[in-house]
Amino acid sequence: MAKLGGAVMLLPVFQDLIKPQWRAVLEELKRSGGLPVSELERRLDASYMALKQQCEDLKELGYLDRSRLPRTVVGRPEIFYSLSEKADALFPQAGTGFTLELLGELKAMFGENAPDKLLFQYFQRQQVAWRPLLEKSQSLEERAAKWVTLRTKLGCAAVLCDEAAGGLRIEEYHHPLQRVFEHYPRAVAMELRMMEQLLGTRVQRRELAGGRTGQPRVVFELAR
Numbered sequence: 319m320a321k322l323g324g325a326v327m328l329l330p331v332f333q334d335l336i337k338p339q340w341r342a343v344l345e346e347l348k349r350s351g352g353l354p355v356s357e358l359e360r361r362l363d364a365s366y367m368a369l370k371q372q373c374e375d376l377k378e379l380g381y382l383d384r385s386r387l388p389r390t391v392v393g394r395p396e397i398f399y400s401l402s403e404k405a406d407a408l409f410p411q412a413g414t415g416f417t418l419e420l421l422g423e424l425k426a427m428f429g430e431n432a433p434d435k436l437l438f439q440y441f442q443r444q445q446v447a448w449r450p451l452l453e454k455s456q457s458l459e460e461r462a463a464k465w466v467t468l469r470t471k472l473g474c475a476a477v478l479c480d481e482a483a484g485g486l487r488i489e490e491y492h493h494p495l496q497r498v499f500e501h502y503p504r505a506v507a508m509e510l511r512m513m514e515q516l517l518g519t520r521v522q523r524r525e526l527a528g529g530r531t532g533q534p535r536v537v538f539e540l541a542r
Contacts, residue, residue, distance in 0.1 A: 332408050339364070343372050344381065344401065344408060352400030354387060373399045381405040414497045421502065437498075437505045441512045452516050461517050462488060462540060488538040513538065 328341060336344070342362055347353060355373060359366045376382045376399075383402045386395040421433040448468055455461040462478055466488060469476045475492040493499070499506050506523070514521050520541040527534050 328408050336408075339368070339372055340376060343369065343376065343399075344405065347382070347399060347401050348405075348409065352398055354396040354398050356396060358399075370397070373397075381408070414494070417498060418501060421498070433502055434504050437502060438508055441505075441508045445512045445515060448516055458517065458519055458540060458542060459486065462486060465513070465517060486540045486542060488540070490536045490538075491534075493536065 328336065328345065332341075342364075343358065346358060346361055350357075353361070355366055355370045358364075358369045358373075362369065373382055373384075377384050381402055381404055382399045385398045385400075387398045421436070424432045424436060451468065452461050452464050455464055459480065466476045466478045469490070473492070473494040474490050476488055476490045479487050479489060495505070495509075510521060510523050517540060522539040522541075524537045524539070525534070526537060
């Protein structure tokens with residue numbers, strides 16, 4: 319397969335994890351906006367059948383959309399592949415570093431408490447958006463399960479644990495706002511207050527180091 323010109327566009331972690339041939343297809347489709355397999359064959363110097371299979375594999379995984387383009391000459395319509403919305407996550411976005419820079423600029427322009435005020439508004443809006451989704455649940459267990467589903471969609475690695483001895487608790491192994499919390503610790507209490515309001519119970523939050531036995535995590539213990 320021919321090497322592509324220009325800088326590699328995928329996030330570094332995906333450069334290591336994604337098959338090189340898939341990476342080439344994804345990056346070429348990102349550059350072009352979408353191509354038929356015949357054009358991918360020309361640009362990547364790979365066999366038509368191999369590229370078609372790679373595209374189909376990526377489509378099955380949800381990273382490509384497939385459509386048909388009518389030919390300008392006599393013949394059957396060509397299959398056209400383009401990146402799906404899911405594929406956006408494979409490429410660099412304005413992430414935590416950008417958020418921290420904006421909050422820092424906000425502090426410089428409007429005072430020490432400005433970032434906390436903005437974060438408070440963020441959690442308030444999230445609470446308003448999530449309340450209709452949670453208030454339909456009849457029990458704390460149902461609300462907690464729905465909470466875990468919503469948190470997972472935000473990028474948190476959350477699980478719900480219900481044990482006779484340990485009680486009802488939620489464990490999170492990843493939080494997209496963790497670095498923001500490190501710089502603006504008041505936001506932790508804001509999020510906890512939102513959680514208590516939506517779940518309708520007192521919540522105790524504990525941060526646990528992973529040590530040699532596992533990943534660090536945050537445990538939310540729910541009072542029944």
